[in-house]
Amino acid sequence: MRKVFTVIREEFKMTAANRAFIILTILGPFLIAAITILPGLLASKAVNPEKEYQIGVYAQDANFVVELGETLKARKIILRYGEDLEVLKKRVSGGELEGLLVIPDDYMEEKVFSYYTKQGGNLFVSEAIQGVLGGIIVSKRLASEGLDPGRIAHLTARPSLKTMIIDQEGKEKNQDVMEVLLIALTFAMMIYMTVILYGQSIGRSVLMEKTSKTVEILLSSVSSSAIMFGKIIGKGWAAILQSGIWVTMAIFIVKIVGPKFGLVIPAALSVTNFLYLFSFFILAFFLYAAIYAALGAAAEDEQHLNQLLWPVLICLIVPMVMISSIIFNPESRIAIFFSFFPFTAPLVMLIRVLVAAPPYTEILLCYGLLIATIGIMVILSTRIFRVGILMTGKKFNFKQILSWLWQ
Secondary structure (H helix, E strand, O other): OHHHHHHHHHHHHHHHOOHHHHHHHHHHHHHHHHHHOHHHHHHHHHHOOOOOEEEEEEOOOHHHHHHHHHHHHOOOEEEEEOOOHHHHHHHHHOOOOOEEEEOOOOOOOOOOOEEEEOOOOOHHHHHHHHHHHHHHHHHHHHHHOOOOHHHHHHHHOOOOOOOEEEOOOOOEEEOOHHHHHHHHHHHHHHHHHHHHHHHHHHHHHHHHHHHOOHHHHHHOOOOHHHHHHHHHHHHHHHHHHHHHHHHHHHHHHHHHHHHHOOOOOOOOOOHHHHHHHHHHHHHHHHHHHHHHHHHHHHOOOHHHHHHHOHHHHHHHHHHHHOHHHHHHOOOOHHHHHHHHOOOOHHHHHHHHHHHOOOOHHHHHHHHHHHHHHHHHHHHHHHHHHHHHOOOOOOOOOHHHHHHHHHO
């Protein structure tokens, strides 16, 4: 047992003392801050912009420009009127003006207006101009027909649908589909990328020691299972440390930083969901780490290792491809199946929890299946590792590798 802890300690030091590990650990909280604070911050700045935007206007009807300008001034969009068209275009290309709106003479009948910007311009400004411009022209058309624009707007206003979720404790929270989609994609990508990075690190480490004959020296002192467990647990400690720092910082941002700055934190970014992210990442890590270690021992070189890893990668890629379908229909049969299938469960069940938390019995069943599968994969991987770590000179296929389970 002492020798196993020695291997664990060395693997942990090799991983945690790595410059890339430190950089990712530091950058992780900034990524989490970006997905928690940045959307709300940008949304608030879009509604209440801090700067004024200078927009040139070329039109014949000065009264219409004044009316348009009075409405846009509340959104800090200032209209500049009275110059020649070519002069205004040059001011836009030179960066003096944010954009140029050309209002045709028959603007009451025209359906398309020209708006000139430099390299695409500001989307908030163009959308604001389009909305205000359309509202004024429609009101004028209705008034010209003897209709009351205010009454027509009231009668034709369509009610909006505000989506609310009720958790199992009876608490009500707002839910925006696009916010959930972004958060689910980010959480899934965090598990996907970190599992692949740590898994490849384990596989390549085993392969390097095998091809360099270092493992033969190690086997004179420790057993093959001790080497495999040492690598998996050593890097597992590093993974737990890194993800623990990320989750702690995320909870700090959500519970303290966000409310302090008055930012609206999406309901999906709750402490519970971050804990789900942490737990599913740890389970996914140990599940795939055992497989990567076994395949690293069975591979002949790095190209062969990449070929053997394709079936493993497919299990990680499938949930990423299906993420939008799972979000819009989390109770579908295929979503439920993949949330219990151990090799896709960490990603799919996490997405289901973020969208609409399934009953606790389903979540507990998912945890149970994952833990049982990890135990089985560790046993099978140990047998493959024991045989494969000393097999060199030939590229074995899956059929041959699976036959080692009975040796």
